[in-house]
Amino acid sequence: MTDTSIYLDHNASTPVLPEVLAAMLPYLREHFGNPTSGHAFGRRARAAVELARAQVAMLVGAAPDQLIFCSGGTEANNLAIRGVMSVRGDRRHLVTSVAEHPATAAPCTWLEGQGVAVTRVGLGADGQVREDELAAAIGDDTALVTLIHAHN
Ligand SMILES: Cc1ncc(COP(=O)(O)O)c(C=O)c1O
Structure with missing residues (x-):
């Protein structure tokens, strides 16, 4: 990579802002407890996770218990898509692009x-996405519409 290279894949991976790094560093260096552990190290990490959950929920207009943190995109997509279809056993249709x-x-x-x-x-x-095609695709048996919002 030369100095003249332009990185065009921030949709996939991007550096964090300095203030984000500063907020995270204490939990990478000192307060590294497992947030599901009951001991003091874990409880401290858990409190930070729950604060982050509440902050993200406020940003996106959701309730904190509606947010699930995942390790990455593939895990999140599988959890959401397969999860919704498994609890909506009465509906056996999904729409994607x-x-x-x-x-x-x-x-x-x-x-x-x-x-x-x-x-x-x-x-x-x-x-x-063609809106008319999307509207026509949704029926009584549709459990889920899953569409990419921004593409790299
Ligand atoms: C839209 C989208 N979904 C899912 C993924 C996969 O994410 P991960 O590598 O975190 O599993 C990517 C990765 O680039 C992506 O761009």
Whole structure:
């Protein structure tokens, strides 16, 4: 990589702001307890996780107990997509797009193999999901619509 290189993949990985690093460092260096442990080290880490959960919830307009922290995108996508379809056993259809990241496309294809009907809507010339196609795809049997919000 030369000094003239331009990094165009911040959607996948990006450096944290200095204030984010400063907030995290104490928990990487000193307060490194396992937040699910009952001892004092764990309880201190747990308090920090719960504070972060409350702050993120406020940012996105959710209740803290609606947020689940995951180790990465693949885990989060599998948890959400397979999780929703497993609790909505009465509905056996999901809608996604033809432009999904493999971490989303793969669990959708896996569910298809389990008998779930999957509709993959297309994109217009502007790269946006076609709204009319999306609206037409959603039916009484649809449990989930999963679409990438920003693509790298
Ligand atoms: C939209 C999207 N979903 C999922 C992933 C996979 O994330 P991870 O590598 O954290 O599992 C990526 C990685 O680039 C991504 O861009």
